[in-house]
Amino acid sequence: MSRKTDHTDPTSLENFLRPIVEQFGCDLEAADVSPAGKRRLLRVLVDRDGGISLDDVAEVTRAISKALDADDVMGDGAYTLEVSSPGVDRPLTLPRHWRRNVTRLVAVTLAGGHKVTGRIKSATDDTAELDVRGQTRTIAFADVEKAKVQIEFNRPAGTDDNESAADGAVEEN
Known part of the structure; x- marks a missing residue:
């Protein structure tokens, strides 16, 4: 009798998925069962520089x-696979x-509880x-306790240069 292994612990699952995702020039941001x-x-x-489209x-x-x-990584039992981009509510944790x-x-909470809001x-x-109220401020990632993108409904003109239409479509799911 053969015994199938369930590799759904986060580390094994991410190690299995990472090379698959990287084939498409993407980064594996998280995998969770x-x-x-x-x-x-x-x-x-999944995500990548320049954004990720629905295609x-x-x-x-x-x-x-x-x-x-092919590899039966999920072991026995039914499962549903959901693949998406992180969206704007994910914290900024990596460069x-x-x-x-x-x-x-972005709203940033620094070590010691000091809060800063500015445009990257x-x-x-x-x-x-x-850019914090017209002044440039350098923030070291080592000093960041928490950072999140702020949703702007009336974003100032000229700040969308680095975004594609697909980015917005995927992020707002």
């Missing part, structure tokens, strides 16, 4: 589904998250430059 009635829900979040998400979904079927949100307004002008591997 949670109960959903009698089934399980495998939620996979990109569909391609990645097909590749992940095919790989999961690439900051880079992908240049021109966006640029980002490196260690810092981000924010």
Whole structure:
């Protein structure tokens, strides 16, 4: 009798999914399995510089589904696969998250509880430059406790230069 292995712990699952997602020039942002009635829900979040379109998400979904079927990573039992982009409500935790949100307004809580709100002008591997009421402020990622993009319904003109139409369509799901 053969015994199938369920590799749905987060680390094993991410190690399995990462190379599949990277084939499409994307980053695996998160992978999570949670109960959903009698089934399980495998939620996979992917993104890349320049944004990800619905067609990109569909391609990645097909590749992940095919790989999961072939390797039986999910073990026995039914599951539903959901692949999407992170959306604007995800915290900025890595330098690439900051880079992908240049021109966006962010609320940042720094070590010690000091709060700063500003528009991201640029980002490196260690810092981000924010425009805070007309003044440039450099924020070291090591000093950030929490950072989130602020949703703007009346965004100032000229701040959409780095966004494509597909970005907005995917983010607002």
